[in-house]
Amino acid sequence: VLGLRRGLDLARNAEAAGLRVVAICDADQARLDASGASPDIALYTDFDQLLQHPADAVVLANHFHQHAPFAIAALDAGRDVLSEITACMTGAEAVALVRAVERSDRVYMLAENWQFTAYNQEMRRLALAGEIGKFLYGEAEYVHPMSAATHNDYSPGANHWRNWIPATYYCTHSLGPLMYVTDTWPAAVNGFVVAADPEDPQQQATPRVNDTASVIMVRNRDGSLCKLLQYGLRGEGLYTRVHGNLGMMENLREGDQARLRVKKESFDDPEGRGYERVYTPPLPPAPVNAEGSGHAGADLFVSLAFADAVTTRRPAFFDVHRAVTMSMVGIQAWRSALRDGAPEPVPDLREEAARAEFENDHWSPDPAAAAEGQPPTGVSGNQTRMSVGPRLFQAK
Ligand SMILES: NC(=O)c1ccc[n+]([C@@H]2O[C@H](COP(=O)([O-])OP(=O)(O)OC[C@H]3O[C@@H](n4cnc5c(N)ncnc54)[C@H](O)[C@@H]3O)[C@@H](O)[C@H]2O)c1
Numbered sequence: 001v002l003g004l005r006r007g008l009d010l011a012r013n014a015e016a017a018g019l020r021v022v023a024i025c026d027a028d029q030a031r032l033d034a035s036g037a038s039p040d041i042a043l044y045t046d047f048d049q050l051l052q053h054p055a056d057a058v059v060l061a062n063h064f065h066q067h068a069p070f071a072i073a074a075l076d077a078g079r080d081v082l083s084e085i086t087a088c089m090t091g092a093e094a095v096a097l098v099r100a101v102e103r104s105d106r107v108y109m110l111a112e113n114w115q116f117t118a119y120n121q122e123m124r125r126l127a128l129a130g131e132i133g134k135f136l137y138g139e140a141e142y143v144h145p146m147s148a149a150t151h152n153d154y155s156p157g158a159n160h161w162r163n164w165i166p167a168t169y170y171c172t173h174s175l176g177p178l179m180y181v182t183d184t185w186p187a188a189v190n191g192f193v194v195a196a197d198p199e200d201p202q203q204q205a206t207p208r209v210n211d212t213a214s215v216i217m218v219r220n221r222d223g224s225l226c227k228l229l230q231y232g233l234r235g236e237g238l239y240t241r242v243h244g245n246l247g248m249m250e251n252l253r254e255g256d257q258a259r260l261r262v263k264k265e266s267f268d269d270p271e272g273r274g275y276e277r278v279y280t281p282p283l284p285p286a287p288v289n290a291e292g293s294g295h296a297g298a299d300l301f302v303s304l305a306f307a308d309a310v311t312t313r314r315p316a317f318f319d320v321h322r323a324v325t326m327s328m329v330g331i332q333a334w335r336s337a338l339r340d341g342a343p344e345p346v347p348d349l350r351e352e353a354a355r356a357e358f359e360n361d362h363w364s365p366d367p368a369a370a371a372e373g374q375p376p377t378g379v380s381g382n383q384t385r386m387s388v389g390p391r392l393f394q395a396k
Helices: 006-016 029-033 047-052 064-076 091-103 118-128 148-154 172-182 298-312 320-338 352-358 384-395
Strands: 023-025 042-044 057-060 080-083 108-110 135-143 186-194 213-220 225-231 237-244 247-251 260-264 275-279
Touching: 006 057, 006 298, 023 047, 042 047, 047 064, 057 064, 064 080, 064 091, 080 298, 091 320, 091 352, 108 298, 108 320, 118 172, 118 237, 118 247, 118 260, 135 172, 172 225, 172 237, 172 320, 186 320, 213 320
Parallel strands: 023 042, 057 080, 080 108, 135 225
Antiparallel strands: 135 237, 186 213, 213 225, 237 247, 247 260, 260 275
């Protein structure tokens, strides 16, 4: 396991899912010291050493924007890979990752978790059973505001990824549930941004140079449409809503958000009555109790899905193709947002022609890749930190 913040959750859940953790790695010695790892687990500060350690699989929970090169190295070293989000930061990385999976005989899975909440799993079950008919329109929200104190604790240093990733890039927690429930595939996006807010006292006490939130309109290959909302607006909550040509389902936004509402019109009901059902679906049965595993019980199901993929050698739902597609939605939506919402295609990298188009696309907002032609991290450019930085340091 690489990266001992989120990685400790993934390690704990891997063990709960029947996998054995044999080695952990973090460049930060203090994180290793505080890990509480049992003496039979090897500790490393260097990823190359971790890769030397005999193991079947590597779990990547290093920084958000650095997964693809580590995943490719692990696949080339013969390891199965469970990668935290996001899969890749550029089109070139997406193509390289797909090719690395294909030239290995290894499993690659993205550790997106929110589709495994009880209500999202129930929605998938109902969708597969035909409850809402053909999928037409969906919307999903991952609204997760943070106080400045929490943000700064999670994001040490001005160059930490949470301080600069553009507002469209963290889109898998909204898109993942929609793809999982409906089996749809994005084809094109329009991106819009709620800009950084100079009057927000919480934002002002951070060194952020990105925006508040984004809205992404996704046109799917099956003709359906999705709307995604992500990140730092006030009003914490996660939401999934799907409309089909025979009904609608959504989790509730008020009170207990784990409740599901399923609505069918009278004219679509064979009994002619129609109905509105509101109930709290349970998590599906699991070999161990999922409740306390993290993120409303969803986290255990990530590890169970990975354990299943590595033992059966069958691709996980979020295999490399869906993984890079989700990342490309965030990347292409940023291109779109910088062009005032103009449509951008989401390539289908299962096809060689699409790979050829994107294999040299190194367009990246990563400050470490700064060069002429690279995009800014905020819709108003990269200047935000100039105004907020001094206030951060006063606040600290
Ligand atoms: N799915 C979820 O609900 C969820 C929740 C939190 C975080 N995450 C994801 O987990 C990942 C990690 O985020 P985070 O919040 O844990 O923190 P983070 O990015 O701040 O920490 C990453 C850790 O990895 C270590 N690290 C990074 N590169 C390394 C390298 N080359 N060698 C050794 N150690 C290295 C760092 O020292 C640090 O301890 C991100 O991709 C994030 O998106 C997902």
